[in-house]
Amino acid sequence: xxxxxxxxxxxxxxxxxxxxxxxxxxxxxxxxxxxxxxxxxxxxxxxxxxxxxxxxxxxxxxxxxxxxxxxxxxxxxxxxxxxxxxxxxxxxxxxxxxxxxxxxxxxxxxxx
Amino acid sequence: xxxxxxxxxxxxxxxxxxxxxxxxxxxxxxxxxxxxxxxxxxxxxxxxxxxxxxxxxxxxxxxxxxxxxxxxxxxxxxxxxxxxxxxxxxxxxxxxxxxxxxxxxxxxxxxxxxx
Numbered sequence: 001x002x003x004x005x006x007x008x009x010x011x012x013x014x015x016x017x018x019x020x021x022x023x024x025x026x027x028x029x030x031x032x033x034x035x036x037x038x039x040x041x042x043x044x045x046x047x048x049x050x051x052x053x054x055x056x057x058x059x060x061x062x063x064x065x066x067x068x069x070x071x072x073x074x075x076x077x078x079x080x081x082x083x084x085x086x087x088x089x090x091x092x093x094x095x096x097x098x099x100x101x102x103x104x105x106x107x108x109x110x111x112x
Numbered sequence: 113x114x115x116x117x118x119x120x121x122x123x124x125x126x127x128x129x130x131x132x133x134x135x136x137x138x139x140x141x142x143x144x145x146x147x148x149x150x151x152x153x154x155x156x157x158x159x160x161x162x163x164x165x166x167x168x169x170x171x172x173x174x175x176x177x178x179x180x181x182x183x184x185x186x187x188x189x190x191x192x193x194x195x196x197x198x199x200x201x202x203x204x205x206x207x208x209x210x211x212x213x214x215x216x217x218x219x220x221x222x223x224x225x226x227x
Contacts, residue, residue: 098215
């Protein structure tokens with residue numbers, strides 16, 4: 001099925017560990033982005049990409065790293081996990097016009 | 113920076129009744145897009161309705177309609193004939209039309225639907 005695939009769906013990390021959240025889309029969308037969702041704060045943009053090889057920071061980029069080597073994939077790396085990064089993470093993609101976004105099913109990350 | 117405000121953290125509606133969720137936004141742009149997303153307990157983000165600011169006509173999708181007041185920077189969502197499956201978090205979101213623009217979300221309204 002066409003769409004945005006996020007893995008894993010759940011993850012528990014220890015403080016200081018690193019990990020990569022995977023995001024893949026098969027709709028040939030140019031635009032991809034990562035959000036985090038925290039209670040009472042809605043979704044906040046972490047990083048985004050307007051095409052392969054191009055990435056930029058969003059509202060809350062600290063502690064996260066991204067790369068976009070292909071159109072399909074946009075992984076999010078946590079370099080040294082902290083309890084403040086406990087959240088639900090969403091990947092979203094859209095065409096260049098960005099009038100219709102497709103979201104992945106989210107990753108619930110807990111850092112202990 | 114653009115901001116989106118949803119002043120109702122929680123709302124409740126009886127089945128078959130009508131409910132309106134509020135959203136206001138702050139922008140100096142004249143052309144932009146506004147969205148309502150639904151997030152049920154499954155966590156999936158589902159587009160409910162989209163409005164383009166240059167279109168004066170309010171968008172409608174079946175039981176869902178918006179009241180778009182551009183001068184007041186208001187974008188409320190009306191759900192008619194509420195159903196149990198409408199229970200969810202609802203997020204209002206804004207995006208300007210610039211190439212560097214980003215999708216900005218409000219903090220959400222949790223809607224309960226009672227029998």
